[in-house]
Amino acid sequence: MEQRVLPYLLLLPATLFLCVFFIYPFLLVAWQAFSEGGSFTLEHFQTMAGHWKFSTAFWNTMLLALAVVPVQIALALLMATLVTRMGSGRDLILYIWTIPLGISDLAAGIIWLAIFEQTGFLNSMLAGLGIIEQPITWLSYQNKSTIFLAVVLAEIWRATAIVLVILVAGMGLIPKEYYEAAEVFGAGPWKRFVRITLPMLRPSLQTALILRTILAFEVFAVVMALGGTNLPVLMGETYVWQFDLQDRNVAAAYALVILGISIAFTLVFLRTLRVPREAQP
Amino acid sequence: MTAVTATEAARPAADIRSRGRLVFVTVIVILCVWVLVPIYLLAINAFSSPDQVNAFPKSFVPGFETDNINFFLGFAGVGKALFNSILVAGITMVLSILLGAPAGYALSRFDFHGKDTFRVLVLMTRAFPLPLLALPLAVMFIRTGLDDTAFGLALVHTTLALPFAVLITFSLFSGIPVELEEAAWTLGCTRFQAFYKVVLPLILPGIAASAVFAFVISWNEVFAAAVLTIENRTLTAFLLQSLDVSPLHLKFAGGAVLVAPALIFIFVVRRYLFAMWGIANR
Numbered sequence: 418m419e420q421r422v423l424p425y426l427l428l429l430p431a432t433l434f435l436c437v438f439f440i441y442p443f444l445l446v447a448w449q450a451f452s453e454g455g456s457f458t459l460e461h462f463q464t465m466a467g468h469w470k471f472s473t474a475f476w477n478t479m480l481l482a483l484a485v486v487p488v489q490i491a492l493a494l495l496m497a498t499l500v501t502r503m504g505s506g507r508d509l510i511l512y513i514w515t516i517p518l519g520i521s522d523l524a525a526g527i528i529w530l531a532i533f534e535q536t537g538f539l540n541s542m543l544a545g546l547g548i549i550e551q552p553i554t555w556l557s558y559q560n561k562s563t564i565f566l567a568v569v570l571a572e573i574w575r576a577t578a579i580v581l582v583i584l585v586a587g588m589g590l591i592p593k594e595y596y597e598a599a600e601v602f603g604a605g606p607w608k609r610f611v612r613i614t615l616p617m618l619r620p621s622l623q624t625a626l627i628l629r630t631i632l633a634f635e636v637f638a639v640v641m642a643l644g645g646t647n648l649p650v651l652m653g654e655t656y657v658w659q660f661d662l663q664d665r666n667v668a669a670a671y672a673l674v675i676l677g678i679s680i681a682f683t684l685v686f687l688r689t690l691r692v693p694r695e696a697q698p
Numbered sequence: 699m700t701a702v703t704a705t706e707a708a709r710p711a712a713d714i715r716s717r718g719r720l721v722f723v724t725v726i727v728i729l730c731v732w733v734l735v736p737i738y739l740l741a742i743n744a745f746s747s748p749d750q751v752n753a754f755p756k757s758f759v760p761g762f763e764t765d766n767i768n769f770f771l772g773f774a775g776v777g778k779a780l781f782n783s784i785l786v787a788g789i790t791m792v793l794s795i796l797l798g799a800p801a802g803y804a805l806s807r808f809d810f811h812g813k814d815t816f817r818v819l820v821l822m823t824r825a826f827p828l829p830l831l832a833l834p835l836a837v838m839f840i841r842t843g844l845d846d847t848a849f850g851l852a853l854v855h856t857t858l859a860l861p862f863a864v865l866i867t868f869s870l871f872s873g874i875p876v877e878l879e880e881a882a883w884t885l886g887c888t889r890f891q892a893f894y895k896v897v898l899p900l901i902l903p904g905i906a907a908s909a910v911f912a913f914v915i916s917w918n919e920v921f922a923a924a925v926l927t928i929e930n931r932t933l934t935a936f937l938l939q940s941l942d943v944s945p946l947h948l949k950f951a952g953g954a955v956l957v958a959p960a961l962i963f964i965f966v967v968r969r970y971l972f973a974m975w976g977i978a979n980r
Contacts, residue, residue: 420808421810423804423808423889424804424807424808424810424813425804425810425812427800427801427803427804428800428801428804428805428812428816430796430797430800430801431797431798431800431801431860431864432801432816432819434797434856434857434860435819435820435823435857435860438831438835438853438854438856438857439823439826439828439831439857442831442834442835442838443826443831443834445834445835445837445838446830446831446833446834449833449834449837495725496729499722499725499726499729502722503726508968510726510730511968512964512965512968513730513733513734514729514730514733515964515968515971516733516734516737516960516961516964517733518964518971519914519918519960519961519963519964520918520956520957520960521917521918521919521920521934521956521960522918522920523918523920523934523937523938523953523956524918524953524956524957524960527740527937527949527950527952527953527956528736528737528739528740528953528957529736530949531736531739531740531742531743531950531953532736532739534946535754536751536752536753536754536755536756536946537756538739538756538758540754540755541754541755541756541758544754544755545755552754574732574733574736582971582972585972586972589972627824627825628824631824631825631826631827634827635827635829635921637829637920637921638920638921638934638938641938641941642941642949645941645942652827652829652921655830655833656921656924656925659833659836659925660925665833665836665837668833669833669834672827672830672833675827675830676826676827676830679825679826679827680825680826683825
C-alpha cells in the first residue's frame with residue numbers, strides 16, 4: 418500500500434507547484450492577450466502588429482537567433498571534440514570554458530559594453546595600433562550593424578558554454594568500441610566524427626538546439642546593455658509595453674508571439690532530429 | 699638497412715603528429731583567451747578610478763583602485779538590492795530543493811503510473827520562455843499581496859530552477875544503489891530512517907551543488923526580476939533600470955559584483971554539471 422502511494426506523495430509538491438506557477442500563468446497570459454473586458458478580441462494583436470517597431474523587433478530577434486545558434490553549435494562541437502582528446506588539464510580547461518555559464522546575460526552585456534563603448538577597449542586597441550585617430554561610436558543608433566554584431570559576439574561568448582556542457586555529456590555516452598571498430602576499418606578522424614560522433618550525438622544536439630534557440634528568442638538584457646532601444650527585440654518590446662506604455666494586454670500578446678515561435682521551433686527540431694526508439698541507447 | 703627505412707618512414711608521421719599537437723594546443727589556448735579576456739577587461743574597468751575608466755585610449759592594466767567598487771556598493775539602493783538578490787536566491791534555493799529532491803527520489807526509486815507524464819511536464823518547462831511567466835503573475839501577485847516581495851519573485855525563479863533540481867537529484871539518487879537502502883531495511887530501519895541515515899549523507903554534496911545551481915539561476919535572472927519588483931529590486935533589476943542613467947564606471951562596478959559570485963559557484967558545481975545534462979539528454 419505504502420509502496421503505491423509514496424511516489425505520488427513525493428511528486429505532489431513539485432506537480433502542484435508547476436501547475437500553479439507554470440501551467441496556470443500560461444493560461445492567464447493567453448487570456449490577457451485575447452480578451453478585453455471579459456470578451457474575446459484580437460485587438461491587442463492588431464495594436465501590437467500595427468506598431469512600427471513590431472516587425473523590426475520580430476526580424477531582429479529571428480536574425481539574432483540565426484546568427485548566434487549555428488555558430489554556438491559549431492563552436493561547442495569543436496570544443497567538445499577537443500575536450501574528449503585532452504589528457505591532463507582537462508578539468509581546468511573545462512572549468513575555464515564553462516565559466517560563462519554562471520554569468521548573467523546582463524553582466525555579459527556590460528562586459529561587452531566595456532569593449533565596444535566609445536572609450537572602450539576596442540577603440541583603445543585600434544588607437545594603440547595607429548589605425549584610428551578618434552574613437553568610433555560603435556553603439557550609436559547610426560551604427561545598427563555594429564550593435565547587432567556586438568550582441569551576436571556577446572551571446573556567442575556567454576551562451577556557448579551550455580551547449581558545450583550538453584555535448585560533452587552526450588559524447589561521454591558514446592561507446593568507445595565504435596571508434597575502435599572504425600579505426601580498425603581505416604576510418605580517419607574526420608570520417609569518425611561524421612559517421613559516429615554526429616549521428617550518436619543526435620539526442621544531445623536536439624536538446625542543445627531546442628534549449629539554445631528558445632533562449633535566443635528570449636534575448637533581452639544583452640541587447641538592453643549594448644543597444645538600449647536602438648535594436649528592438651521581442652523581449653525588449655514586451656518589457657517596454659509592460660512598463661513604459663503600461664499596456665499589459667499588448668505585452669501579453671508579445672509574450673504569446675515569443676511562446677508561439679518557441680513552440681514552433683521546438684516541434685521542428687523534435688521532428689527533424691528524431692531519434693527512433695530502437696536506436697536509443 | 700631495414701632499421702633505417704623504418705625510422706625514415708616514421709619521421710613524417712611524427713612530424714604530422716607534432717604539428718597536429720601544436721594546432722591542438724593553439725586552438726585550446728585561443729579558446730581560453732576568448733573566454734577569459736572579456737572578464738579580465740571588465741575587471742580592469744572595475745578596479746580603476748572613474749577617470750581611468752573614461753580615459754582614452756585606455757590602459758590594458760588595471761589601476762588597482764577599489765574606489766569604484768566601494769562607490770558602487772555605497773551608492774543609494776545598491777546595498778538593499780544586493781540584500782534582495784541574496785534573499786530571493788536563498789528562498790529559491792530552499793524551495794527548489796524542498797520541492798525537487800522528493801520528486802527526484804521518486805523518479806529514481808519507483809515505477810508507477812504517470813511517471814512519464816511527470817517527466818514530460820518537467821521537460822516541457824524547458825520549451826517555454828519561462829521569464830514571461832512574470833507578466834501574468836504580476837497581476838496575480840497584486841491580488842494576493844505578493845507583489846514586489848522577495849517571496850513572490852522567488853516563486854517565479856523556483857519554476858526556473860525546479861526542473862534542474864529534479865533532474866540533478868534524479869541522477870544523483872540513481873547513482874546510489876538501492877541495495878544500500880534495502881540492507882538498512884533488513885537491519886530494522888524504516889523507509890524514512892534508511893533514507894535519513896544511509897542515503898542522505900551520501901547525497902548531501904550533490905544536493906548542495908544543485909542548491910548552488912538554483913542560487914545562480916535566481917541571482918542571474920533579469921527579466922522577471924525587473925517586471926516583478928519595484929521598491930524591492932534585486933541587483934539585476936537595479937542595474938537594468940539604471941542602465942540609461944548611470945555613468946559608465948558604475949555599470950562596470952555593478953557588472954563585476956554580478957560576475958564575481960558566478961565564478962566561485964561554477965567552480966563548486968563543475969562536477970555535477972555533466973551528470974545533470976547526461977541524464978537530461980535521454
